[in-house]
Amino acid sequence: YDTGEGVPQDYKEAVKWYTKAAExxxxxxxxxxxxxxxxxxxxxxxxxxAYAWYDVANANGQEKAKDWRDKIELTPLQLAEAQSLYTEIYKRIEANRQD
Structure with missing residues (x-):
């Protein structure tokens, strides 16, 4: 859905499927x-x-994700939010791996 190959391009649908796969x-x-x-x-x-998802990808071995993450400019408060969100996402992924 992201690129529109074989289906009409639909970013909302792409986000839905990326989220399922990412988690x-x-x-x-x-x-x-x-x-x-x-x-x-x-x-x-x-x-x-964006920062949190790149951080998760980096933790899972995608080295380029660190570069993309580090290009994002966040305030200290936003950075704290992103780090908290990273922890939440990572816990969900770990729980899914155990199921």
Missing amino acids: QGDVDAQCNLGHMYGNGEGVPKDLVQ
């Missing part, structure tokens, strides 16, 4: 969510969410 531990989907939130594609632009 199952798919590192590419985690990066794609970072891009979607960072660019406001299919969701309102949210740099805190």
Whole structure:
């Protein structure tokens, strides 16, 4: 749905499927969510969410995600929010891996 290959392009639908895959531990989907939130594609632009998803992808082995994450400029309060969100997301992923 993101690129419109084989289906009409639909960013909202892409975010839905990326989220499902990302929460199952798919590192590419985690990066794609970072891009979607960072660019406001299919969701309102949210740099805190983008930062958190890139952080999750980096923790799961995607080295480029750290570079993308580090390009996002956040206030100290936003950074604290992103770190808290990262923890929440990572806990959900770990719980899904155990199911």
